[in-house]
Amino acid sequence: MPILGTYLMPHPPIILPEVGQGQERRIQDTINSLNAIGKDIKEKSPSTIVIITPHGTMFNDAISMVNESSIEGDLSMFGVPEVSMKCLINQKLTGEIETLSNDENVPVVLSSKDFLETFDVKLSLDHGTLVPLYYVNKFYSDYRIVHITYAPLNDLELYQFGTIITKAIEALNENAIVIASGDLSHKLKDDGPYDYSPYGKTFDTTFVELLEKNQVRDIFSMDSKLISEAGECGFRSVLIMLGVLDGYKVQSKRHSYEGPFGVGYGVMSFSIVGKEDSKLGAIEQAISNKKEQKLNNANPYVKLARESLTTYLETGKELKELPSYVTDEMEKEKRGVFVSLKKNGELRGCIGTILPTTNSIAEEIIRNAVEAGLHDPRFYEVNKDELLDIDFSVDVLGQAEPATTDQLDPKNYGVIVYNARKKGLLLPNLEGIDTVEEQLSIVLQKAGIEQDEPYELKRFEVIRHSEI
Known part of the structure; x- marks a missing residue:
């Protein structure tokens, strides 16, 4: 089966010991869970990791995919330039996803160094990618990536894009895993990155529970204000990931959830255990309602x-x-x-x-x-x-x-x-x-x-x- 597994992984730089300087021990359950994910990925030994991040160069009207032979970056903005990484890009799979997206009228753009320079932006590996892959690389590094930065498209377009990723993976017979990089609410505490909101904890609890129970339709029915007020950066990554899993029976596992710094960190894995009918029709109805x-x-x-x-x-x-x-x-x-x-x-x-x-x-x-x-x-x-x-x-x-x-x-x-x-x-x-x-x-x-x-x-x- 080409899709070997999918994962929700948070990306707080503080979880790295080089950044946290001991503070990372306050989210030890998250560290343990990410280590477990890294070991699981090593066991699966994918040739490609498709990673969906909120922190690459984002466009308002099109999903961005890196189209270079490689991409590199470090955590200089977090005070530790020595934490760096270079990833090879699977350009063939990237191109196939673009072709299929164009066929299905889902807006995508290929981001190269020259293209981004026209916007005065430097192509660089973002922390939304670097932090999850830091824990993968502890155990396994023989892979190329497809680097995707989501766009604020509508929920159905993001889900459809996920189904396109699967079609591309299967068309090229790639052995791939998919990582949805994202933190949950940033409003869990007054001393967090944003002001406290009662919506924060409610969003995290509801969202993680629906993912655990594979209630995909209900995720698309979630209250818009609850999502908006939560101050999250993982919801859209997950919508794409859920599209990747469309047509498959899935076994979900919550490895951990913590929020001591005022931000929700959820670690989950989703294993394919069979096939089922597409949920696309039910999702369209939920959105219509x-x-x-x-x-x-x-x-x-x-x-x-x-x-x-x-x-x-x-x-x-x-x-x-x-x-x-x-x-x-x-x-x-x-x-x-x-x-x-x-x-x-x-x-x-x-x-x-x-x-x-x-x-x-x-x-x-x-x-x-x-x-x-x-x-x-x-x-x-x-x-x-x-x-x-x-x-x-x-x-x-x-x-x-x-x-x-x-x-x-x-x-x-x-x-x-x-x-x-x-x-x-x-x-x-x-x-x-x-x-x-x-x-x-x-x-x-x-x-x-x-x-x-x-x-x-x-x-x-x-x-x-x-x-x-």
Whole structure:
């Protein structure tokens, strides 16, 4: 059987003794599990390891695969350049995966040194690859790799890409294993890399349990907000890995789960024990049900934003009559409004007004939804085929008030900076902005105001309405 096994492996650099300097002993169960995986891989002796990482060079619209004879890198950014690695690339298998992906309209790009240099990016082995392979190489090193960096495509495309990997492996009769590199929630503790979130532990527990029970359909039905709020980097790696296993009966084993540093580290193996029908149809139905729930969202603010952009994309005309679900507040009050679009968890457009420019909140939503979809200069225009993959949110702004830096709180207050010529605004409670210093640095950059320029400061609260 060409696919010899698949694995979920975390990639915390601190787990390496050269980096951890003794701290790694706090995740000894994870170390023991990774050693067990390394021994298992040695026993299987694959000619190729397909590794899926979140930390290579990532593109928003295409899965990236390294197309060079080799790739190397080290852990200089973690203070230990002596931990280095060079891996030979299986270019034949890489090329076969690309060909089949093109045939099935799954977007992929081959990343070479010259290609990445056009983006001022150096081709280098990332820690999402290096750390798992460190534990493989302790026991076995006679292999080449296929290096894959996932993209924020929709869940079904990622799963389909996994099925393509299997077709390519089987077409070339490669003896291969597949590693999904990824950590789970980064929000398990206040002293972790991100602020604590109650969603973190819930996500980890739910996700690992579903993997243990091979309840693949239910993974694709998981609550979008739970996934988004968990702050993970392994979910998409696993979706591709699950696609690799499509059509096979699988025996799952959880080797360990730990999270003492505020990040969830899960180690699992998935062994093929037979064949079964494809789960693709059931997954498509689960995704369809999720989208139907989104369309039936009862919140009138996001419902109006979605209807506004949908109407414009389908007819080329703005929504003229207010739908019956619009509330009195939306119809009669005037406020500044921001409409934000996210596709597969990534920002796809955001446009808003600090002060009202129309006669009502409803009209502000209608206008800004179209603006966010078509006229945010950071993104190409949304097309109607994307709409079901996009989550809408609407922020209704409260009255801005003068503030000092010690009165700011990036979770609860948005911020406006301005001087005689420039102005910038940043909404509150944005992913990855956890401190006042980060908030001010970003909003000043948006405004084009230098740190040493004089400026005034205001804060404001928002009421956020969201589909997730």
